[in-house]
Amino acid sequence: MRKYIFLSLAAALFSLGMQAQPRISFSETQHDFGQIMWRNPAQTIFRVRNTGNQPLEIKAVEPDCGCTLVSWDQSSIAPGAEGKIIAKYDAELLGHFYKGIAVYTNIGENPYYINLVGHVVIPSEGKAENFPVHLGDKWLSTENVEFDDVRRGDRPERTVEVFNAGKKPMTLGLMHLPQYLDADIQPSVLHPGRKAKIKLTLKSDAIMNMGLTQASVYLSTYTGERINRNNEINVSVTLLPDNNYSEPTLKYAPIAHLDTTSVDLGSLGTKKRLRTQLCLTNEGKTPLVVSTLQVYNAGISVSLDRRQIKPGEKAKMKIIVNNSTLQFKGRRRILLITNDPKTPKLAIDVNVKK
Structure with a gap:
C-alpha cells in the first residue's frame, strides 16, 4: 500500500513538473x-x-552568418508577458536570401528557429534602362560622346555614367585621352552596385581643323588593362567657323538646302552595299562653297559632283553604305561644313538595318 501511495505521489509530482514550465510563441517565425x-x-x-506558467529565459540568439545582427531582451519573460528579438540584415549581397536564426531558451537544449527572407536589388540609379550599354560588368549611359556645334574658345562638358554591375571594385581610368580633352572621374574606385561619373571637358582651342575630329578613348577598370572594343568610347567634335557676319553679308549670303537630313536605306541583309543619292541646292545669292565633307562612320563613303555651287543650282551627292558599317560604333552620319553663315553645318543621318 505504501509503495502504491509513493508511486502515485511521484507520478503526480512528475505531472505537475511537466505542466509547470515556460512555453514560447513567436509573432512570426x-x-x-x-x-x-x-x-x-x-x-x-x-x-x-x-x-x-514559469519564467522564460532567452539564453542565446545565434544567426547563421555575420550578415545578420541580433539583440534580445536579457531579462526573464514572465508568464503571459512579451519580449522581443531584433534582427538586422546588412543587404551587402545582391539577390535572394534566406537566413536562419537559432533561439536557445531554458525550455530545453534544442533551439527554436526564426528566419529572414527577401531580395536585395540594385538601387534605382543602377537600373538597366539608365545604362543601356553593357560591356561585361561595366554598364555605361553611352559609348558615344558628341560635342556638336562647337566654336573655337568654347569649353563644353559631357558626362558618361558608369555602373558597376559586378561583385568586385573597379579602379577606373581613361586610356588614349587626346590632348584636347580633360577627364575627371568621380569616384575613381567604383564599388559594386555604385555608379561613377566621367566628366569630359573639351578644349576647343587645341583642335586644329574645322569640321569633324574623332577619337577613341578606352575605359579601364584595373591597372594594366589592354584596349579593346569592349572598353572603347567614341568621341566626336564638330568645330564650326566663326559666325560674325555683317547685315550686308547676310543679305547676299548663300543658303544651303538638302533634300533631307535623314536617309533610310533599309536592310543590308546579304548585300555588300546600299546606295542612294541626294541633292544640295544653293538657294542664296552668292556661290555656296562646301569646305568640309566627312563621315562619322568608316563604313560610309560620300561624294559631291562639285564643291562650289552657283545660286539656284544643285550638286549631286552619292552615298554608299558598305556592310562593314555594322562593325563600327557610333552614329552613322555625314557632315558638311559650308559658307552659309546661318547654317554652316549640315548633318545627314544614315539609317541602316542588319
Missing part, C-alpha cells in the same frame, strides 16, 4: 522583407510571448 535596396540594411522585430 519567418519575416519576408520583400525587395530591399543594396547596402541599405533592413530590420524587423520578432515578438516573443511566454505562454507557459
Whole structure:
C-alpha cells in the first residue's frame, strides 16, 4: 500500500513538473522583407510571448552568418508577458536570401528557429534602362560622346555614367585621352552596385581643323588593362567657323538646302552595299562653297559632283553604305561644313538595318 501511495505521489509530482514550465510563441517565425535596396540594411522585430506558467529565459540568439545582427531582451519573460528579438540584415549581397536564426531558451537544449527572407536589388540609379550599354560588368549611359556645334574658345562638358554591375571594385581610368580633352572621374574606385561619373571637358582651342575630329578613348577598370572594343568610347567634335557676319553679308549670303537630313536605306541583309543619292541646292545669292565633307562612320563613303555651287543650282551627292558599317560604333552620319553663315553645318543621318 505504501509503495502504491509513493508511486502515485511521484507520478503526480512528475505531472505537475511537466505542466509547470515556460512555453514560447513567436509573432512570426519567418519575416519576408520583400525587395530591399543594396547596402541599405533592413530590420524587423520578432515578438516573443511566454505562454507557459514559469519564467522564460532567452539564453542565446545565434544567426547563421555575420550578415545578420541580433539583440534580445536579457531579462526573464514572465508568464503571459512579451519580449522581443531584433534582427538586422546588412543587404551587402545582391539577390535572394534566406537566413536562419537559432533561439536557445531554458525550455530545453534544442533551439527554436526564426528566419529572414527577401531580395536585395540594385538601387534605382543602377537600373538597366539608365545604362543601356553593357560591356561585361561595366554598364555605361553611352559609348558615344558628341560635342556638336562647337566654336573655337568654347569649353563644353559631357558626362558618361558608369555602373558597376559586378561583385568586385573597379579602379577606373581613361586610356588614349587626346590632348584636347580633360577627364575627371568621380569616384575613381567604383564599388559594386555604385555608379561613377566621367566628366569630359573639351578644349576647343587645341583642335586644329574645322569640321569633324574623332577619337577613341578606352575605359579601364584595373591597372594594366589592354584596349579593346569592349572598353572603347567614341568621341566626336564638330568645330564650326566663326559666325560674325555683317547685315550686308547676310543679305547676299548663300543658303544651303538638302533634300533631307535623314536617309533610310533599309536592310543590308546579304548585300555588300546600299546606295542612294541626294541633292544640295544653293538657294542664296552668292556661290555656296562646301569646305568640309566627312563621315562619322568608316563604313560610309560620300561624294559631291562639285564643291562650289552657283545660286539656284544643285550638286549631286552619292552615298554608299558598305556592310562593314555594322562593325563600327557610333552614329552613322555625314557632315558638311559650308559658307552659309546661318547654317554652316549640315548633318545627314544614315539609317541602316542588319
